[in-house]
Amino acid sequence: ETTTMEEKLLADESDKHLPPPCRLYEGTLADFVFAIVTAALFIDVTVLTLYDLKTTDFSRLLPELSAVVDGAAGLDSRVPRAFNLTLSIDSGIRDEQCVGGEAVVLYRGVPLATGAVQELCVPVNSTGQVAIFAASGGVGLPTELAEQMADEKRDGGAVWLEVRVISVKHRLLTCTASLHGGAGPQPPCDSRLLRDESDGVEKASVY
Ligand SMILES: *[C@@H]1O[C@H](CO)[C@@H](O)[C@H](O)[C@H]1NC(C)=O
Ligand SMILES: *[C@@H]1O[C@H](CO)[C@@H](O)[C@H](O)[C@H]1NC(C)=O
Secondary structure (H helix, E strand, O other), X not given: OHHHHHHHHHHHHHHHHOOXXXXXHHHHHHHHHHHHHHHHHHXXXXXXXXXXXXXXXXXXXXXXXXXXXXXXXXXXXXXXXXXXXXXXEEOOOOOOEEEEEEEEXXXXXEEEEEEEEEEEXXXXXXXXXXXXXXXXXXXXXXXXXXXXXXXXXXXXXXOEEEEEEEOOOOEEEEEEEEOOOOOOOOOOOEEEEOOOOOOOOOOHHHO
């Protein structure tokens, strides 16, 4: 009796040690399916990413702003200094872009005229323009600047003015514009956050 019991137990034990063939097969199949699905997902993601990379216009990821001088007076004549400018805004494909505040026209770091800039928000992926009239009580240029400008003109080069657009609410723009405008696209403005830290509190969030 005992022998049979032991034999039976042993037989049971050895049965337990046998790997269940069916489960082994299932495991392999599951692994196989998992591998296929993973590969398919990987290919899918890769193709989608490549497609996105191909169709995204990276040149329009960031906003681009530029200033053009449409007209100027009073630099070499005895009439009040004045500038007509156009600020062009391409908002890019990420955020709307707002301008507004005050413009200052400088030559070689010397302010020549100032003017108000109307508030304008250009929606994402759009373009807009703001006309700026900047004027000053003065006429002509300080002698040194007038000589430098005359030299630049004589050398056949463009006379570059700097246009800063300053506003508490928006970004500080620093643009370069040729005095005689029109000569092709103007360089893009440099744009940076204005931070008023005069009272020790950073107000970067006003943006
Ligand atoms: C600026 O534009 C206004 C309106 O078009 C014009 O009357 C004025 O003469 C212009 N001034 C200059 C300096 O171009
Ligand atoms: C931007 O606008 C153009 C058409 O003006 C459109 O083809 C493009 O899909 C737009 N891009 C985004 C990111 O909205």
